[in-house]
Amino acid sequence: MSVAVPGVTPRSPGGRSLSSMSLASRIISTGSYVPDRIVSNEDIAPLLGVDASWIEERSGIQERRWVDGTTSTSELAYEASIRALKRAELSADEIDMVILATISPDHDFPGTACFLQEKLDIPAGIPALDIRQQCTGFIYGLSVADAFIRTGQARRVLLVGSEIHSKGIDVSPRGKDVSMLFGDGAGAMILEAIENPGPEGSQLFSTHIHADGRHAKLLWAEAPGQALPEHRITKEVIDEGRHFAQMSGSRVFMHAVRRMPESVEEALAANDRSIAEVDRFFFHQANLRINEAVAKRMDLAPDKVFNTIQRFGNTTAATIPLGIDTAFCEGDLVPGMLVVLSAFGSGFTWGSALLRF
DSSP: OOOOOTTOOOOSTTSOOOOSSOEEEEEEEEEEEOOSOEEEHHHHHHHHTSOHHHHHHHHOOOEEEOOOTTOOHHHHHHHHHHHHHHHHTOOGGGOOEEEEEOSSOSSSSSOHHHHHHHHHTOOTTSOEEEEOOGGGHHHHHHHHHHHHHHTTSOSEEEEEEEEOOTTSSOOSGGGHHHHTTBOOEEEEEEEEEEEOOOTTSSEEEEEEEEEOGGGGGGEEOOOSSTTSSSTTOOHHHHHTTTTSOEEOHHHHHHHHHHHHHHHHHHHHHHTTOOGGGOOEEEEOOSOHHHHHHHHHHTTOOGGGBOOOHHHHOBOGGGHHHHHHHHHHHTTSSOTTOEEEEEEEETTTEEEEEEEEO
């Protein structure tokens, strides 16, 4: 699926510079990976002290995937990336940049993108960058990848969203409102420079990213962190469960159903397109009830909104690329379709993108 771009010749690794021309980004391949272990509502409900039906009624989730043992975030990212590279018929040394969106890194430092680079055997000198923007992380990463391609600094970018939440959630009645939501998984995308694609050609038309830090503590994990008085975490913090995610669910819901439609409208207006022209909508998979409310607010036909939360749960930065690859593999997304992406999450952050697949 790799397509050569006439006149585009990258320099040596670490200092990419493409020839001057009207460049755009387009998706040339996708890949995804989820762990084998399926955790149903019936499996997790007794641990949370709730009924399985309670989980589905509030979230739409029926099951999620969790890792076993020492599996790491970079390993999930590796599996998704290998699938994307194979589908594109590319080798790892043909990638000019690695961007990995995650809030569940292998380690505090270095960034997980560096571990992914090593696992893929991508040559030394190629930049590797982590994005830490939670549920909107993949769209933020898409914006960064597009900027590097459009400015001629990279020809091909591997963009990955990968998360392991199962090792960091409070699987007890105390954590039921949050822990029922999360799963593990990864999705990858390879973007490539293309010259003058025209309005109907496969391309990323635009991205739109935003944040409002005034609401940061409505969905956050307080610890571990340097804002604590000593050693980044204390026994008291652990005993109180403050190292687990905390969420004001009703307020997050309220902001999400406002910001996501706004972001969709922003992307369409920027490109002089209408909702009726869009073939598929891929929303961040935080809660099916949020996506249903957004679709209702925008009067979207149900068959235009592709959801995966029922089977994978909320995989944060991985939900959108995981959804895109799943839809492609199932024949629900085909080349030529006009597609809108939209996400909202902790920070608060939100964003959107318009592309032709």
